[in-house]
Every structure is written in C-alpha cells, then in structure tokens.
Amino acid sequence: MSTKYIGQPISRVDGRAKVTGQAKYAGEYNVPNLAYGVIVSSAIAKGRITNIDSTKALSLNGVLQVFTHKNAPRTAERDENYWDEVAPPGSPFRPLQNDKVMFSGQPVALVVAESFELAMYAASLVQVEYKIEQHVTDLDQVRNEAYVPRPREGIDPPAKPRGNPESALAGAPVKIEVEYSAPVEHHNPMEPYATTVLWEGDSKLIVYDKTQGSVNNHDYVCNVSGLSSDQVRLLSPYVGGAFGSGLRPQYQLVLAVMAALGLKRSVRVTLRRQQMFTLGHRPRTIQNVALGAATDGKLQALIHQAIAETSQYEDYSEPVVNWSGELYQCDNVKLGHKVVHLDFCTPCDMRAPGAVWGLYAIESAMDELAYKLRMDPLELRLKNYTERDLNNNKPFSSKELRECYRQGAERFGWSKRNPEPRSMRDDGSLIGWGFATGAWDAMHFPASAKAVLSADGKLMVGSATADIGTGTYTIMTQIAAETLGLPIEDVTFKLGDSTLPKAPVEGGSFTAASVGTAVKQVCDKVRGKLFRVAQTLPKSPFANAKLEDITFADGHMMLTSDPGRSVSIQEAMRHGGLSSIEESADAAPDEAKRSQYTLHTHSAIFAEVKVDEDLGTIDVARVVSAIAGGRILNPKTARSQIMGGIVWGIGMALEEESVVDHKFGRFMNHNLAEYHVPVNADVHDIDVIFVEEHDSIVNPLGVKGLGEIGIVGVAAAIGNAIFHATGVRVRDLPITLDKVLAGVAVPKREILAPAA
C-alpha cells in the first residue's frame, strides 16, 4: 500500500454515490408534510404589474397560498442586505417585493400547494395584468450609450493605456481592424435550480440549496430574511453542475425561504428548464480589435475594446480585455471595457467569464494578422512572446506557455500545415488547422478547514466549499490522506454545509488552491500533534527527531532516514489516550509574495476542422490542448475538467446562443432541444497535455486551478481553423452553417492578399 495520492489519477470518491443515485440533490429531499412551490414568470420584459388574480388558483383544494408582491412577506429594505459575496455594484433583484417588472421571466408569483402537480396547475390559473413599458434588449441598438461600469471587487479595470497606440497603429505597415460579436449564453447545468427548506419549528430552517457557496447563501438568507445565523443551516452536498450560475443566490432560494416562513412548513421550489433562462447569463459582448505590426510580425499597436450588457439595476462586468495587454509584448496598448443597460436580468459569471470572449477576440485577431503578414500564426505568437506582464509591469510567477506551444504543436503535427487557406483536403472535405492561446488567473482566497482524526485512524476533514462536479471531494481527500499518510478509504471530506469552516464560493478556479491550502494546513496541524504524542511513547524512535525528519505514510509515522523506525498512528493515539484529535486552520494567501507577480494559467489549443463546403457542415475532427496549470493534483479529474472545457468550447464556436426576440425582449430557445450544446456526435478526438510547471509563489501546493482554462481560446482555435479550411472569416459566434454558406458565396479573398 502507498499513501502517495497527490498527482495520482484517483477516481472520484463521490463517483459511486452519484452513479447509483445515492447522492441527493437539493430538490430530492423528501420530508413529511412538504409543500411545493411553483413560480409564475413574467411574460413581459418591462413594466408594472397592475393586477394579479389568484382567485382561481386559491379556490383549488390543496392550494396553500399564492405569494405575490401584494402579500409576500417583506424582506430586507437595504441593498446591502442583498449583496452576496460576488454581487456586482448595484441594487440586487428582490423577488415579489414590488410591482416592477425588470426582465422577461422575472418571478411574479409563487404558488404553493400540497403537491407539485397541483401547484403546477394552480400556477397556470394565476392571471397577471401588466402596464407594459418600452424595453431595450438589443445591445446594438444602444451601444452608443455604453459607459464605464462601477468597478467590481476582485476584477481589475482595464489597464491604463501605454505608449501611443493610435499613432502607432496609423503608422504600422501591416494592420487589421475588426469587430467580433458574441451572443448571450446560459449556463444550463443539468440540475435545475432547486431549494428544499425544512421547517424545524421556531423559525429554524434547514435549507438544501443548489449553490456554489453554502456560506454565501446562508448569509444571504439571514441578511434578507432577518433570521439569525444559527436559525439557518444551509446544505449543498452535491451540485449537478453550475458553471458560475450558482455563485450568487438564485431567486428560488429566497422564495422557498419566504414560503416556509410564511406557511411555517417545509417547502420546495424547483425551477423548470424554461426558467433556467431567466437567470444570470454570459453577456452578449461586441469587441473591436485593432492590431498594427511591423512586416516581421512585431506588434506595434494593440487596441482592444469591448462593449457588453448589464441589467438596469446592477453594474455587472468581467475581465475581457486585460488579457490582450498581458499576453503580448507591445509598447502601444489601449484597452477598454464598457457596458450598456438592457432589460435583462443581471449577467452572471460563467466559466472563464470575460476571458472566453476576450481571448476569442484577440486570438482571432492575431490569426487574421498572421495571414495578412503571411506568417505562421504560431510563429507570430512566439515573435511577440512576453516574459513580463506589461499591463502591470510584473514578472509571471511561472509561465510555461512556450512549452505549451511546443508540445501542443508537436502532438498536433502543426509543422505539416500548409499555410494557404483552402489548401488541405480530405475525402472531398476542406481541412483546416487553427490555433489559439488561452489564459486564466491563478487566484487564491482565504479559506478555513477543520480535521477530526479518531482513535481508529479515520480522518474527517471539512470545509464549506462546494463540488460542482469539478472533483473537489476527491482532490481534498487526496491532499488530506497523503499529508497524514492514511489510506484514502479512511479519509472523508465534507463540504457544502454552512456550519463547516468558512470557504469562499467555489469558482474562479481558486478552490484547489484556496481550500487545498487550508486542508493541507489543518492536516499539518494534526501531524504536529501526532508527532508530539509519538515522541512521548516509551523508547520513542522520535525522541530526538524533529517533525521535518518524519514521513507520514501507510498509517505510520517513520523516520525518513530510517523508515524501519516507525510508530503507527493508531498506536500513538492509544498511547496518548486520545479518542480524537481535532484541529482547525485558517489559511490565507501569501499576498506579500503573490502581489509581486502576475499569476496565470496558460494553454495552447490546436484544432482541426473538416468542412463540407457545399452543405456548410463543420466537424471538429480533433483538438489538442496543452495546459500549463501548475501542479496537477489528479490527472484524471484534471483531464476531465479540460475535456469538458474543450467540449464547451466546441459548442461556443459552433452552436451555443440564447436567441432573443427583441420585440418581446425575451429569450426564445429556452429548452435543451433548441439551445444547442454539443452532443456526443459533435465531439471527436480530444487530446489533453499537462505541461510541467513548477510554481512556488502561487501557493504552497503549487496548484493553479483548472476549472476555467480548458474552455478559454477554444472558440478562437476553431474559428481560425474554419478560416484556414474555407477562407471564410466569420466574426460572429456561433459559426453556424448559414454564416459559413454566406461566406462561401462571397469569399473574403482580399484578406489573402500579400502584405503591403
């Protein structure tokens, strides 16, 4: 037996529970006397509710209440009470507190009944009348009204301009100026949002909620409902995907709590798939990129400006443009990010928020520039490679991007690429090879953990983080088991419970680093205690040793220099008369060290597409992604993360779009048949490479997090491959067959002209 687990491809420790149905999700907790809430959604985008007639619904036997803005219990008045951990600046939405409709699909009533079916039926009988006001949901219509949003905590505003970008662009011998457009996307995790509130009497609630932050939502419930911290326990042990949509409390949570408090009963509220399109989303974003270069490819000017949407009531923003200034060596740079108010609900972080759009644009633009220069796109990246982040004038804590380029290109066979568009064919189809770079942050936030080691050698470690399918349970178990040298079966990791030590929301790819560090620290404390106890054993082999001299492995402590001299952990516990060892740790990032560096993950993505030009069919035949993401805790879950990101990237490139009817201000394709994400048949070869990257600055574990990096850059790589295959540059995602066919009819050949 070996208790070396870090870096091993351990299967998910929660896998069996999930595939056998033992893992229960928020909407699956059945308790006696449970009432069921169904939300009535607004049919209009903007206006006032003039009347809600609940008479018919209430006349049904078994309907308990119809909550509307007229009769719903009042929640807190002040905006501050609604500010959750990741709320952007503004006045958060509060359901059923007034007659204002601010977005189509906004909850306007909650019907609660003795059965789900009855609640569904009763909800269909609620008559809502509105006074309609003119809405605006089309970003293009109001792009001239774009403004600089109030800064959002934790997100750097665009870096200040450097050099003289406009005149450098004007004077550059080779340049491109292009606009890219990206649509609204919705997270659409498999599990819809759901909350089951268990009424424990005396206004005590146990809340099973789908969330990425049990502490965040616990505090939110207390703040908006006026309950004290110990009246609410919020649990979220399993989450069926979230992708950022669970970073903020969703409206079913406050509605379920409201109903439980109002009716003094246990209540469940589950969203329907259609209602999943009334939550925060990835904002539609338009980007203008201008690049100027010398004829040898050296960048002389880089201008990248984005306009995105936010709601009427909050200033949502995301980091779209800074990546461009950090990724390349360029002395003349201008970056800008603005937003416009639309009558939608506030957008919400969605896997690699900002970066997916920003890198889509800059990496497509770099590709366009490469053709104009008649230069290999990869060579252009290397020509402008930077060892310093010039936005902040700091070195990178580690940056193995060059190695990503090298290994990815080698695995893909990039050197065999014929640079000429439309030059590669196979079996009647056009073949295209495209390439792009990806980047994401390696963040680290304070997190706490506790550990309880029992006399029988079983260890429980807990932290109020989440596992949204990412593998948190597994990697934390690995870290704990290895640190204490215990068999992995003897270690249990607990999460998703607001009574556990505090952790930040699970997102931003910072969980492995933040919670992992806390888990390591708390286990180190247990190690210290065990060692000190072992030293007190009669004839202890460690009498003259220091903790650093000891290895914990296979359930034993042993002298590293002489492993034969060992003490079993259980024996030490017994000797010390300890029924358990309990420790807790509050881990914080080493900001003094980290702040001197820019800390990023990087990737290089190579994609091959096969295009049937006649019918416009695009197949992504293969993708190679080389990742520099620091230390890999578990290559199996890590690979899954990256593969998932790539699959999503394929969808982003070719399929995914929440379509809006602007006349009604409403998302139209609100189901999983018409909202297209890749199906198995769309996904072919995916090859993931983890490039070795050592980083002692980022955090003691050397991990950077992998939740987002897999998706970044994929859409650009595929778009670039489509151009290489067809000579058609579609700058408007998703690249659907009609756009390719339109391009094929009028090929944009001018772009192939030799550089001036």
Place this chain on the structure above:
Amino acid sequence: MQAFQYKKANDVDGAIGAGSTAGLKFVAGGTTLIDLMKLNVERPTMVMDINSLPLTKIEKTADGGLRIGAMVRNSDLAHDLTVQKGYPVLSQALLSGASPQLRNMASTGGNLLQRTRCYYFRDTAYPCNKRNPGSGCSAIDGYNRIHAVLGTSEHCIATHPSDMAVAMVALEASVQVKGSNGERTVPLKDFYFVPGSTPNRENVLAPGELIMSVTLPRLADGTRSYYLKRRDRASYEFALASAAVVAQMQGRRFQRIRIALGGVGTKPWRSTEAETVLESHEASAQNFRKASEAALSGAKAMHDNAFKIELAKRTLVRALTVVTSAA
C-alpha cells in the same frame, strides 16, 4: 399545466368512442403532448392512453407493401429488417430524428402528429395563430431562422418538424384512420393542410379519429432511396433542410422518382416539380440542380431563413447524387 383526467383505452373502438369527448387527447409515446402540456400549450382535460392498443405490428400487405401499426415505436420501425432493406429512406429518416430515448417512446402515429418547434408556438407569452387563432403570428416579423419557406401563409410560417413523415411522403404512404363513421384511407401527401388562414388545423383528422396504421406501397425491385438531413448539430436536432429521395433507375435515367423535403415546409413537402424535371431524364449534376431549383421555385424567404432555400437545394442535389451513385 392543466389538471386532467387519465384514462386507459383497452380497445380501439372504446378509444374511438370516447375520442370525440371535448378536451380529450390521445397520448401514445407522449414525446410531444406531455412537453406541450407542461408548457401550457396543450391543455387537455382528459388524456386517453392508447399505449396498450394492439397496433404494434409491421406486416406485409397482400400486394407486397408494408403496413405499419400506429403504435409501432420509432426505434422498432427504424431497426426493422424489412424496412432497412426495402425502405432504407425511412429507417435513415427515423434514425436522424430525436434521440434513442425519444425514439424508444415515440410512435408511428404520434410522429405524424408531432407539433411544430416554432419558438412562438411553444411559449404562451407570444401571440400565435396556431395556438391561439387570431392572435397573430409572432414569427413573421420575429426571429425566423428555423421557419418554413414553402407552404407558408401570412398567418403562419411554422415548420413541420418530422423526419419520418418526409420519408413516408416520398414513399407515397397512405394513412388508415378510424372514427365513429368507420375507417378511411388518406394518402399522406393529402393528410396535412398548409396553414392558410387556419394554421390551428393541421391535418384531416376529425375529432375522435385515430390513426390505425400507415401503409407503404410495394417498391419496384431495384428502387433506391436515401434521406439526407442538415441541421445545427450532428444529432438530437431538427432539420434546417432535409431531402428524401426514392428513385427507380433505368441505366442512368430516372424511370420513376419521388422527392420530399423536410425542414423547409409547413408540412412534409412533396415536390412533384422536382420529380417532373427528373423523371425519364438522366441523372446528372445539371439535372439535379434544375430539379432543386424547381423544388424551391415557390419558396418565400423571411428575414432570417433565406439561407434555407439554397441549403435545401444543395441538400437535394447531394441526396440525388448519393442515391444515384450507390452501387
């Protein structure tokens, strides 16, 4: 969702007897009806389950055709050896539709009656003439990328979603329906209405009438057939354009050809215009293009779906190319 009564039909006559009850809907696989009930688009007050009716046989007819019971599941039909060998176009069309799970439930009769995927029809927040006659069509001035270009009217441009029905139209299938006035047979090409001014009326079924079976005529020996579907992803997606071709060749000439298009019409779209161009003419790229031009000659594009006209032409050309180059 409307509260409803549920009844199980034990025999065909019982089902038909109850069939004309106001607010009653038959449910077979439920893959359309139940969805639409959840969306409040369909609001039956009684649902009669016809899943146990003995309409599950696939059998040869006396004249060598094939009779398919209305309750034959799409998966069973797609994988039936006689169908795969004799009517490959039908098997291909079925397997290009929906997902395995849906095909396991969906029935032959139900597939013929599936409702449009028009966004505006499926969301009660929008006016829709098909769902709510006289309320207006939101698609005509709305987002209509997936909508029809053939058979539209100023009242409705909703696309018929079925793949199976397109293949069956090309196979010149007929539908046997039974009601309180007895049984009748309707050629499938006449089974559907174009929307005209009554888009809520989609087919010839009278209240209470039940589809009993679909009959495919015998095909001449050596007949080739093929179904090609273009869509926004490789599976689990409705057609942007599809073509069903059933051809009997004499050397390089078409002795007889039947063509139907999907994804572009308000009903499964038989194109006699294209057939006329090709019949007794040679299989050539030029003639294929001429035929496809003829097939789409009456097409009317809306703001977002003009691409479908060219896509449908190319899809038909490709289908004809494949079917005539097969060994």
